[in-house]
Amino acid sequence: MKLDNPSLKRVTPPTLNFFERTYLPQILGGLAITGKHIVSAALGKGAITVQYPEEQHVPSPNYRGVHRLNKDDQGRVRCVACMLCATACPAHCIDIVGATAPESWPDREKYCESFVIDELRCIYCGMCEEACPVEAIELTGFYDLTGLSREAMIFDKTKLLSVFDQTKDAEPMKFNAPPSGRSIDTTEITKTGAGPV
Amino acid sequence: MWELVAILIKIGIVVGISQGAVAYLILVERKIAAWAQDRVGPNRCGPFALLQPLADGAKMLLKEDVIPRYVTKPLYILAPMIAIIAAMIGFAVVPFGPVGPGSPSLFDTTVEFQIAPNVDIGILYVLAIGSLGVYGVILAGWSSNNKYSFLGGLRSSAQIISYEIPLGMSILGMVLISGSLDLNTIINWQDNNVWGIVVQPVGFLIFLISAFAETNRLPFDLPESEQELVGGFHTEYSAMKFGMFFLGEYLHVITVSYLTVVLFLGGWDIPFVLDQTQVGWFIALVKVGVMLAKVSLMIVFIMWVRWTLPRFRYDTLMDLAWKSLIPLALVNLLATAGVVQLWRQSWN
Numbered sequence: 064m065k066l067d068n069p070s071l072k073r074v075t076p077p078t079l080n081f082f083e084r085t086y087l088p089q090i091l092g093g094l095a096i097t098g099k100h101i102v103s104a105a106l107g108k109g110a111i112t113v114q115y116p117e118e119q120h121v122p123s124p125n126y127r128g129v130h131r132l133n134k135d136d137q138g139r140v141r142c143v144a145c146m147l148c149a150t151a152c153p154a155h156c157i158d159i160v161g162a163t164a165p166e167s168w169p170d171r172e173k174y175c176e177s178f179v180i181d182e183l184r185c186i187y188c189g190m191c192e193e194a195c196p197v198e199a200i201e202l203t204g205f206y207d208l209t210g211l212s213r214e215a216m217i218f219d220k221t222k223l224l225s226v227f228d229q230t231k232d233a234e235p236m237k238f239n240a241p242p243s244g245r246s247i248d249t250t251e252i253t254k255t256g257a258g259p260v
Numbered sequence: 261m262w263e264l265v266a267i268l269i270k271i272g273i274v275v276g277i278s279q280g281a282v283a284y285l286i287l288v289e290r291k292i293a294a295w296a297q298d299r300v301g302p303n304r305c306g307p308f309a310l311l312q313p314l315a316d317g318a319k320m321l322l323k324e325d326v327i328p329r330y331v332t333k334p335l336y337i338l339a340p341m342i343a344i345i346a347a348m349i350g351f352a353v354v355p356f357g358p359v360g361p362g363s364p365s366l367f368d369t370t371v372e373f374q375i376a377p378n379v380d381i382g383i384l385y386v387l388a389i390g391s392l393g394v395y396g397v398i399l400a401g402w403s404s405n406n407k408y409s410f411l412g413g414l415r416s417s418a419q420i421i422s423y424e425i426p427l428g429m430s431i432l433g434m435v436l437i438s439g440s441l442d443l444n445t446i447i448n449w450q451d452n453n454v455w456g457i458v459v460q461p462v463g464f465l466i467f468l469i470s471a472f473a474e475t476n477r478l479p480f481d482l483p484e485s486e487q488e489l490v491g492g493f494h495t496e497y498s499a500m501k502f503g504m505f506f507l508g509e510y511l512h513v514i515t516v517s518y519l520t521v522v523l524f525l526g527g528w529d530i531p532f533v534l535d536q537t538q539v540g541w542f543i544a545l546v547k548v549g550v551m552l553a554k555v556s557l558m559i560v561f562i563m564w565v566r567w568t569l570p571r572f573r574y575d576t577l578m579d580l581a582w583k584s585l586i587p588l589a590l591v592n593l594l595a596t597a598g599v600v601q602l603w604r605q606s607w608n
Contacts, residue, residue, distance in 0.1 A: 093568040097296050101564065104295035112300040 122204045124234075127187045129205035130180055130218070131226035133198060133236055140224060141199035144173040148191035148200050156184035157191060178220040183213060203230045270375050274351050282510040283313035289563050296567035320503035328404075328496055335403035340497065340504035343396030347511035350389040351375065353382040354518045357528055357548035358536070359444045373548055374444070382443040383431055386519060387424070390474055393512060394420040397476075400505070401493040412492025415482045415574065419473055422581035423480075427470035429589035433463040433596040434523050447527030451535050456524035462592045464524045466585055471516040473581070476509060477562055479569040482577060517558035518551075525554055 064071065082088065103109030113120045122128065133141045144161025162176040191200050203226060210216040218226075287302065287309060294301025302309040327336065357373030372378075379385060394417055401413020434456050435441055438449035450456055457464045473480040484492040494505045521527060528534060528547035572580070 090569065094564065097564060097568045100298055101292060101295040101567075104298050104300070105291075109298050110295070110300045111298050114300070 120206075122206060124204075126204045126206065127189045127192075127202040129182065129203055129208050129226055130185075130191070130223060131201055131203050131230060132178060132220065132223040133201055133227055134224065139168065140175060140178075140220070141197050142175040142178060143171045143197055143199070144175040145196065147194040147196060151190045151194035152185075153188060153190065154184045154186045156181040175220065178223060180218050180223065182208060182210075182216045182218055198236060201236065203234055205230065267375060274356070274375060275348065278348070278351065278511060278514060279507070281514065282507050283317055285510050285513070285559060286316065286506070287313050288560070289566075292560065292563045293567060296564075317503075320500050323499040325499040325501060330405045331496060332403040332405065335399045336496075337501075339396050339400035339403060340501045340508070341396075342399065343393060343508035344504045344511070346389055346393040346396060347508040347515065350386050350512075350515040353379045353385050353443065354515065355443050355447065355522065355527065356518075357551060358544050373544065378442060378444060381441050383435065383441045383523075386515070387428055387431075390427075390512075390515075391420065391424055393508065396505070396508060397493045400497065404493070404496040406496055408489045408491070409493050409495045412482075412484065412489045412495075416476065416493065419476075419480065419482060419577060419581075422578060423470045423473035423585075426466050426581060426585035426589045427474060429586070429593050430460075430463040430466035430470065431523060432593055433460045436593075436596050436600050443522050443527075447522055447529065448536055450526045451529040455526040455529070455531075460524065460592075460596070462588065463596070464520075466589050466592065467520065467524065469580075469585060471520065472562070472565070473577075475512045475516050475562075477513065478566040479572050480577065481571060482574060513559060513562055514555070517555045517562070520558055521551060521554045525558075527551060 100109060135141050142159075143164075144159055146159060146161070149155075149157040149159050158177075158179040158181075159175050160177040161173045164171045164174045168174065187202065189202050192202055205226065208216075290312075291301040291309075302312045305312040305315050327333065352375045355374040359372045359374045359377050397416040397420075398413045401409040401411070401416070404410070434446060437456075437459055438446045440446060440449075446456070453459075472478075476482075476484065482492075484494070489495070494502055497505065528551045530550060534543070534547060534550065
């Protein structure tokens with residue numbers, strides 16, 4: 064673009080008068096702002112600090128913390144061992160061993176015999192949660208995860224299910240029923256005769 | 261003989277109190293820093309974190325004192341000592357309360373609230389000692405054999421030499437008006453007339469700005485400037501040697517605050533409430549307290565400014581001193597001298 068282009072907008076900085084050029088008014092304004100912060104924090108109102116061990120921070124609902132394996136209303140693990148989460152996982156931290164579902168579980172062919180997540184390898188990206196077709200794996204708001212050994216940080220199925228038991232009241236499952244957007248409403252299609260779906 | 265003992269006791273009291281005060285000033289600084297950033301600050305160590313300074317001090321003393329192999333050892337060890345001693349001996353002429361006729365007495369000895377009472381050249385002494393402090397910084401930067409430290413030392417020398425000039429000239433206005441270099445005479449003049457800030461507002465401003473530069477406090481902390489110089493002159497120092505630089509800086513802040521109060525804020529004076537004719541132990545202690553309160557407010561103000569203004573760039577720092585403050589101080593000095601001369605002629 065050339066310098067004489069008419070669409071070029073020239074911005075001239077505002078000219079300061081003598082008083083403003085001493086910068087004293089701006090300094091006083093700055094002092095007023097910091098002073099306000101100091102006073103309000105000193106009186107105990109302005110400070111946003113969370114006194115951690117005594118006061119627990121509540122993360123936002125979409126916080127990605129420790130995983131849990133969800134249970135359905137009959138107390139069974141929801142996982143159908145489809146391996147989609149393990150495939151989606153960029154850190155390869157999920158290890159699933161699937162098995163044929165018992166006869167008494169007519170709604171699925173397989174279930175997970177073992178489900179292990181290495182919490183130290185996990186990067187908490189939440190892609191397993193997105194990949195899961197049956198909402199079996201979810202990330203909770205647990206953020207202060209500690210362990211005394213590397214082995215203790217490898218969570219197996221029992222542990223992941225116990226995380227669900229601990230957090231199900233504070234954080235209900237994000238999708239209890241399959242969300243309406245997922246099941247295709249076929250009535251419209253059949254009416255117009257678009258053929259079988 | 262007894263006078264010597266009295267002076268030694270006074271030195272002990274002043275050194276002890278100022279060292280303790282520095283420890284708590286660091287706590288106050290941390291609290292104010294936290295509040296300015298909407299945090300809570302230290303609150304775990306004892307009630308209101310009052311034990312925090314002790315913990316900090318213990319940490320400083322117990323840390324490993326590393327002396328790198330490549331430093332110039334004698335100067336490296338000398339530098340923090342100079343920093344702390346130069347800051348400390350400035351207290352010798354600072355009046356902490358009323359001095360002169362009417363001072364209270366104890367065991368037939370008059371107690372003057374000043375280590376060296378009635379020094380005629382008090383201000384000159386303070387300025388001279390203040391400039392000595394720069395040796396600590398320069399030697400530290402030089403002997404560390406580290407380019408960052410060296411740059412910090414160089415900046416410090418240029419900065420302090422530049423700001424000494426407006427600092428000295430801003431004080432001269434008050435000296436002309438009160439007709440003395442003795443700090444007590446200046447306080448008494450302010451008690452008889454008005455506070456220095458009223459008659460010398462420009463001088464006060466120049467003094468304040470130069471004082472910030474002299475104490476290496478933000479916005480003039482270029483010798484340190486953590487972000488560019490990894491700590492500047494004290495990069496290579498650890499444990500209590502680092503602590504001594506810290507201590508020196510805060511002692512300097514206290515001295516400068518006392519000077520500001522003595523020169524421009526009336527010392528122990530409160531208009532219409534306290535004056536020189538009131539004598540006795542109680543009044544003397546009240547005056548000491550008033551002065552201490554003023555100094556505390558001044559120190560809090562210095563910390564407040566730290567969290568308001570960002571650091572100057574090096575060339576703007578020099579511009580401010582040589583192109584703005586020195587001409588302004590000169591004009592102020594000339595105008596003051598003229599007015600004082602005219603005033604004296606018309607009255608006598």
